[in-house]
Amino acid sequence: xxxxxxxxxxxxxxxxxxxxxxxxxxxxxxxxxxxxxxxxxxxxxxxxxxxxxxxxxxxxxxxxxxxxxxxxxxxxxxxxxxxxxxxxxxxxxxxxxxxxxxxxxxxxxxxxxxxxxxxxxxxxxxxxxxxxxxxxxxxxxxxxxxxxxxxxxxxxxxxxxxxxxxxxxxxxxxxxxxxxxxxxxxxxxxxxxxxxxxxxxxxxxxxxxxxxxxxxxxxxxxxxxxxxxxxxxxxxxxxxxxxxxxxxxxxxxxxxxxxxxxxxxxxxxxxxxxxxxxxxxxxxxxxxxxxxxxxxxxxxxxx
Numbered sequence: 416x417x418x419x420x421x422x423x424x425x426x427x428x429x430x431x432x433x434x435x436x437x438x439x440x441x442x443x444x445x446x447x448x449x450x451x452x453x454x455x456x457x458x459x460x461x462x463x464x465x466x467x468x469x470x471x472x473x474x475x476x477x478x479x480x481x482x483x484x485x486x487x488x489x490x491x492x493x494x495x496x497x498x499x500x501x502x503x504x505x506x507x508x509x510x511x512x513x514x515x516x517x518x519x520x521x522x523x524x525x526x527x528x529x530x531x532x533x534x535x536x537x538x539x540x541x542x543x544x545x546x547x548x549x550x551x552x553x554x555x556x557x558x559x560x561x562x563x564x565x566x567x568x569x570x571x572x573x574x575x576x577x578x579x580x581x582x583x584x585x586x587x588x589x590x591x592x593x594x595x596x597x598x599x600x601x602x603x604x605x606x607x608x609x610x611x612x613x614x615x616x617x618x619x620x621x622x623x624x625x626x627x628x629x630x631x632x633x634x635x636x637x638x639x640x641x642x643x644x645x646x647x648x649x650x651x652x653x654x655x656x657x658x659x660x661x662x663x664x665x666x667x668x669x670x671x672x673x674x675x676x677x678x679x680x681x682x683x684x685x686x687x688x689x690x691x692x693x694x695x696x697x698x699x700x701x702x703x704x705x706x707x708x709x710x711x712x713x714x715x716x717x718x
Contacts, residue, residue: 418470419669420544421461421551422500422560424530425475425486425508426454428658430697432515453489454511455659455698457551457574463666463688465494467705469673472547474540476501476530482508498543500536515656515696532556544569549669552593554578554586561592570594570672574665581606583621590622595672597665597685599629612636616643625678629664635686639678646682649715652690659698664689667708683716684708 433447453459461471473490477483477499486508490497501507509526530536532555541560544550550564552573565571573593575581583590583606590596596619598606603615612628616636619626626638632654634647667688671681687708695701703711 417548417673418472418546419461419464419549419551419673420472420474420547421457421553422474422530422532422536422540422544422557423457423551423553424526424528425458425477425483425497426456426526426698427482427486427508427510428452428454428697429510429512430515431512432696434514434516437514437516437521450697450700451485452697453486453699454509455662457553457662458486458490458495459659459662459698460551460574460665460669461495462490462493462699463663463702464669464673466702467666467670467688467708468494469670471495472498472543474498474500474536474543476507478503478505478507480506480508482506482510496543498539500530500539513658520656520658529553529555549672551665551669552589554589558588558592561589565592565594572597572665572669572672574598574661575602575606577602577605583607583618593622595625595627595668596623597627597629597661597668599631599661603628613643627668627678627682629661629689635664635682637678637682644679646679646686646716648686649690649711651715652694654693655701656696657693658696660689660692662698663692663702670705670708680712680716683712687711687715 430450431446438444464471511524514521549570571593573596600612607615607618609615616626616628628636664685668681668685671684691703692701
């Protein structure tokens with residue numbers, strides 16, 4: 416049975432809401448609302464895919480702590496099979512306390528950020544990812560695993576996130592391997608050295624016949640074998656919190672790839688899942704079922 420795979424660190428978010436201001440040194444404030452959630456990144460995308468009925472597998476680092484237990488439960492609850500790469504005794508996850516203010520957010524985090532991909536971890540990841548229809552790529556030590564999977568026919572989807580030093584030269588090896596890359600407008604302009612999203616999209620044709628540049632709340636720009644097009648966002652979704660929007664977009668986009676839709680329709684799916692994500696606080700609070708995804712696509716983009 417076809418599935419989607421990926422390797423990445425697991426993130427936990429402690430969300431504190433209902434403050435009017437930040438506490439000063441020596442002060443204590445009580446929030447009105449609190450929740451414990453899985454955070455964003457590759458795990459969030461795979462969970463959104465699991466919610467859409469697609470089998471997903473993740474190679475990640477989990478320990479024997481309460482946060483790891485919570486993460487395991489949430490992975491399995493949402494149809495994602497977690498394979499552990501961690502052998503130590505510490506807490507291997509990234510844990511973030513997010514203070515949500517009326518017009519802004521601030522974060523305090525613990526963790527090392529990413530997984531250290533040694534030979535054993537690469538072998539474990541390859542063994543779970545072998546045979547996947549799609550594999551999510553991240554920058555780091557799994558490059559040779561991605562190369563092997565691509566040679567075997569797996570579709571590779573790259574999502575880099577922001578990097579102050581990102582450029583075609585720095586990411587060339589990953590861009591050469593990837594079948595799809597899904598930057599937002601700022602990332603696309605930075606990596607290509609261009610001053611507009613449109614010029615950045617044209618520059619990305621150096622690597623891709625099918626180009627995607629997310630335009631945040633406006634929608635998404637695409638180029639399919641030289642034909643440029645724009646897919647508007649879903650205006651009925653009301654913005655509350657942007658956390659996890661890019662991860663959710665990627666889930667909808669890969670849902671389309673998984674079922675062999677064309678690029679424009681993949682982006683339409685991504686706009687729906689990404690747009691729904693911003694309607695609630697947290698990376699995984701706002702989401703659609705597969706039935707809702709299909710119904711919204713028909714109503715918004717096919718009417």
